Amino acid sequence: MVAATQNRNTPTRLNQHRGHPVAADAECFAGTIAMGDAGYAKPGVTATGLTALGAFTHYVSNAGGADGDMTAVIERGCFRFANSNGADEITRADIGQVCFVVDDQTVASTNGDTGTGATRSPAGIVDDIDEVGVWVCIDPTNGVAATA
Known part of the structure; x- marks a missing residue:
């Protein structure tokens, strides 16, 4: 293909909401962290190798179901979550x-490594912190999982 020589009608997506098949037996609450695990969405947990997808927009229960029996809508964006405490507490110095x-x-400021290896997957980028919690920008296409 050669460089354009005239205007082009390029399709776009808002890139905010996606439907994802839900993992077997997962119970997903609206407004909570959604993680991708081997192609299926599930609630956020302390584990490595998962990809933060965003936040669930609605309650979905796949209790008793197999992988993919249900679909959850997940929103990408900037969300406020609870802050960890102690050495894992996120501070203003963690913005960015x-x-x-x-x-x-x-969410926490560290990957949970206490000398034996990481125990947590990346959530996203800290955007802000206030008296209620931590604002985290989550987008699985921003490269955070690949670089953390």
Whole structure:
């Protein structure tokens, strides 16, 4: 293909919402962290090798179901989650840095490594912190999982 020599009608996507098949037996609560695990969505947990997808927009229960029996809508964007505490607490100094998933509503400043290896997957980039929690930008296409 050669460079364009005239205007082009390029299709676009808002890139905010996606339907994802839900993992077997997963219960997904609206507003909680959605993680991708081998192509299926599930709630955020302390584990490595997962990809933060965004936040669930609605409650979905795949209890008793197999992988992919249900579909969840997941929104990408900037969300406020609970802050971890102690050495894992996120501070203003962490703005612009990667944070990590503790559970489906909590993020931490570290990957949980206590000398034996990481225990947490990246959540996204810390956008802000306030008295209620941590604002995290989650987008699985931003390269955070690949670089953290």
